[in-house]
Amino acid sequence: MDRPGDFRVNAVQRILERVGRATVGAVAEFGYAASLLGEAVFWLVMGRQRGQPVRLAAIVAQAVEIGINAVPIITTLSATIGVMLAIQGIYTLRTFGAETRVTVGIALSSVREFSPLITGILVAGRSGSALAARLGTMRINQEIDSLTVMGISPVRFLVTPALVAMTVMVPLLTLWADLVALFAAGLYVSADLEISLAAYTDEVINLLKVNDLMHGLSKAAIFAVLVTLVGVLNGSSVTGGAEGVGRMTTRSVVQAISAIIVTDMIFAFAVTR
Secondary structure (H helix, E strand, C coil), rough: CCCCCHHHHHHHHHHHHHHHHHHHHHHHHHHHHHHHHHHHHHHHHCCCCCCCCCHHHHHHHHHHHCCCHHHHHHHHHHHHHHHHHHCCCCCCCHHCCHHHHHHHHHHHHHHHHHHHHHHHHHHHHHHHHHHHHHHHHHHCCCCHHHHHCCCCCCCHHHHHHHHHHHHHHHHHHHHHHHHHHHHHHHHHEEEEEEECCCHHHHHHHHHHHHHHHHHHHHHHHHHHHHHHHHHHHHHHHCHHHHHHHHHHHHHHHHHHHHHHHHHHHHHHHCCCC
């Protein structure tokens, strides 16, 4: 019969073992993601010389799915965010009698934070999950193994087009979200504070600098890479049939959104100090 002290020691050992296994697994996944990124860039640069160029048609198809088809939902949510910022900004600044300065908060918050963050989260939930599900289904059906047998690199064929399309379209969607959010906020501000839309636009142009715009677009590009790598990593790790595809798709969305938020915090801390 185990003594109480032995039971506590065994419990601590089990906890440490679980933590250790989780840490090793996380490091292994991080290394695999880094190797995927390096191999995708390699095929993008050297694919034509190796006789396996990355197909432009595949990139365009991915770009349409990731970018063009996402414009309606991006437009709707960006306009909502812009109006929300205007409402909350006016309500807060009215306490100090400075509601006319609400444009500063709207412009900087939209361009530097909210537009890239909302765009990244939407793309992660929409396109990142679709990528994970597609690769997971292909893995279950052994289509990825068939590509390897035929001498076709799965990374060049499946990952690189998605990575290029995501890296191009997410910043473009973020730029569109900037415009929509600022315009929607301007409509509310002009109606509430009786400021002309032209005066609001002129103030926004004077407030925003190129660095502010590049801050948001740079984060959007990083988010695009994260969403792609997380989707591919989870899709290629699917086991257990249809149930496994659903489980890893959900895991992909959760991990991508978590990575986006943590990266956003680190980026803001490093750049704005």
